Amino acid sequence: MKLEYEVLRFIRKYNMYEEGDRVLLGVSGGRDSMVMMDILFKLKDNLSISLGVAHFNHSLRDTADEEEKFVEKECRKRSIPFYSKKMDVKTYAITNKLGIEEAARKLRYEFFNEILEAKKYNKIAIAHYSRDLSETVIYRLTKGTGIFGIAGILPIYKNVTRPILSLNFENLEKYVTINNVKYVIDESNYDTKYARNKIRHEILPKLCEINEKYEDAIFRFAEISWEYRAFLNSIYEERVWVEDNVYKFMLKSDYLDKEILRMIFLNLNELPPSKKEVEKILCMKSKGKRKINNILLKKEKNMLYISKEVNSLGGK
Numbered sequence: 001m002k003l004e005y006e007v008l009r010f011i012r013k014y015n016m017y018e019e020g021d022r023v024l025l026g027v028s029g030g031r032d033s034m035v036m037m038d039i040l041f042k043l044k045d046n047l048s049i050s051l052g053v054a055h056f057n058h059s060l061r062d063t064a065d066e067e068e069k070f071v072e073k074e075c076r077k078r079s080i081p082f083y084s085k086k087m088d089v090k091t092y093a094i095t096n097k098l099g100i101e102e103a104a105r106k107l108r109y110e111f112f113n114e115i116l117e118a119k120k121y122n123k124i125a126i127a128h129y130s131r132d133l134s135e136t137v138i139y140r141l142t143k144g145t146g147i148f149g150i151a152g153i154l155p156i157y158k159n160v161t162r163p164i165l166s167l168n169f170e171n172l173e174k175y176v177t178i179n180n181v182k183y184v185i186d187e188s189n190y191d192t193k194y195a196r197n198k199i200r201h202e203i204l205p206k207l208c209e210i211n212e213k214y215e216d217a218i219f220r221f222a223e224i225s226w227e228y229r230a231f232l233n234s235i236y237e238e239r240v241w242v243e244d245n246v247y248k249f250m251l252k253s254d255y256l257d258k259e260i261l262r263m264i265f266l267n268l269n270e271l272p273p274s275k276k277e278v279e280k281i282l283c284m285k286s287k288g289k290r291k292i293n294n295i296l297l298k299k300e301k302n303m304l305y306i307s308k309e310v311n312s313l314g315g316k
Helices: 003-013 031-047 064-078 089-095 100-119 130-143 169-179 195-210 214-239 255-267 275-282
Strands: 022-026 050-057 082-086 123-125 240-243 246-250 289-292 295-300 303-308
Touching (some): 003 031, 031 050, 031 064, 031 169, 050 064, 050 100, 082 100, 089 100, 130 195, 195 214, 214 240, 240 255, 246 255, 255 275, 255 303
Parallel strands (some): 022 050, 022 123, 050 082
Antiparallel strands (some): 240 246, 246 303, 289 295
16 A cells, blocks of 8 residues: 555544645655655545645754755645745744743744634644654653653644654655655754654664564554543543633542643643642642642532633733
């Protein structure tokens, strides 16, 4: 089977796109994103979707402008609408006291969302593949995570899709060779001062010594955890509802209470509390109150009320 049809099967399995979707592809010009663009271009009629490409120029390398022109040229060959934006990420990171990776991601997604709104796209496609998934699973394990977080990168989350997530490194390279996919090389991907690069270039090769098919093994594990997340989302819908920006959470005194509490924090765009803090919250007596950063929590019998402080919601 052609690899693009394996991708098509994966896309349909997770219902990533519906007929008429306008999908904005985040394309850097690197191998992964160029493979994604080439595959989705071939599949767009099967899927009944239309495509656009967004390229964010980070101004971090001397070749950044050339890479932008390269992506534009490849889009023009395929008659795909091209949108680009150039910003000085390094200066932004210093000014806002952020790491380079964090600043780049923040500005990149802001740009994607600007294009979504201005040009009426409704989905974003990101070129993560299974090795990225392996890195994320290992990274989160080393930093500390729960069953919900160990799922790693999801095939679809809100309006962000990852259509080539099921492709492993071997198949990605095979696709490049067979289809003569042109791409640029991002040298920062080899800099092991970044944690993810250290995992990719130093840790994953060790896993390969144990199991050459470790990518596929971790992917199968991730699929199981995605099923768990789907189950947990259904329980969340039963136990949580929102009124006037207050999350009302019906406690059942079971393990899922902990997971749902973490999900509420994520939905409030806040880092979930630690395992110890979660236990303290759930063990509060009726009428008990707690505050974590700008999150207010109040318990009444078997109900937990969670909200952000008024000023964090735009009040005074």
